[in-house]
Amino acid sequence: MTSRNTLRPASSAELVSDITDSSNFGLKCLYTNLDTFHIKKNELMCRISDSDPDIIGLTEIKHKMATWVLSDIDLLITGYTLYTDLTGRGVALYVKDSLLSKALKPAVPFESSVYGVLFL
Numbered sequence: 001m002t003s004r005n006t007l008r009p010a011s012s013a014e015l016v017s018d019i020t021d022s023s024n025f026g027l028k029c030l031y032t033n034l035d036t037f038h039i040k041k042n043e044l045m046c047r048i049s050d051s052d053p054d055i056i057g058l059t060e061i062k063h064k065m066a067t068w069v070l071s072d073i074d075l076l077i078t079g080y081t082l083y084t085d086l087t088g089r090g091v092a093l094y095v096k097d098s099l100l101s102k103a104l105k106p107a108v109p110f111e112s113s114v115y116g117v118l119f120l
Contacts, residue, residue: 027054027055027118028051028052028053028054028055029053029054029055029056029057030047030048030051030053030055030056030057031056031057031058031059032044032047032057032058032059033058033059033060034058034059034060034061035060035063036060036061036062036063036066037058037061037062037070037074037075037090037092038063038070038074039063044058045077048077053096054095054096054099055093055094055095055096055099055118056077056080056092056093056094057091057092057093057094058091058092058093058094059089059090059091059112060089060090060091061075061086061089061090061091061092062086062088062089062090064089070086070090071086072084072086075092077094079096079097080094080095080096080097081094081095081096081097081101082094083095083103083114083115083116084114085111085112085113085114087111087112088111088112089112090112091112091113091114092114093114093115093116095116095118099118099119099120100118100119101116101117101118101119102116102117102119103115103116103117104116104117
C-alpha cells in the first residue's frame with residue numbers, strides 16, 4: 001500500500017520556477033556596487049522598475065575622483081525612505097515607504113556604512 005502524501009525530490013524545473021517567482025518570497029532586495037550614482041542612475045531606475053524591490057542597498061555611490069559634492073537630495077528615489085553615509089565612497093540604503101523603518105546608529109560606527117531597522 002502506498003501513501004498519497006509521499007515526499008519526492010523537487011525537479012529542476014520546479015526549483016527554477018520557485019526561484020524566479022518572487023511571489024514566493026517575503027521581501028525583495030536589490031544590491032549593487034554603483035561606482036558612481038550619477039552615471040548609473042538611469043540603469044538603476046530601470047532595474048528598480050523591473051524588479052520592484054522592497055530594500056535597495058548601494059555601495060560606492062561617489063566616483064573615486066569626484067569633483068562635485070553629492071548630497072542626500074541627489075540620491076532621493078520616489079517611494080523609498082533613504083538612509084545614507086556619504087563618507088568615503090558612500091553607501092545608501094533605501095526602504096520602501098510602505099515598510100516601517102528607522103535608522104540605526106551603532107555604538108561603534110564604521111566608515112561608509114548605514115544600518116536600518118525594519119518593523120514587520
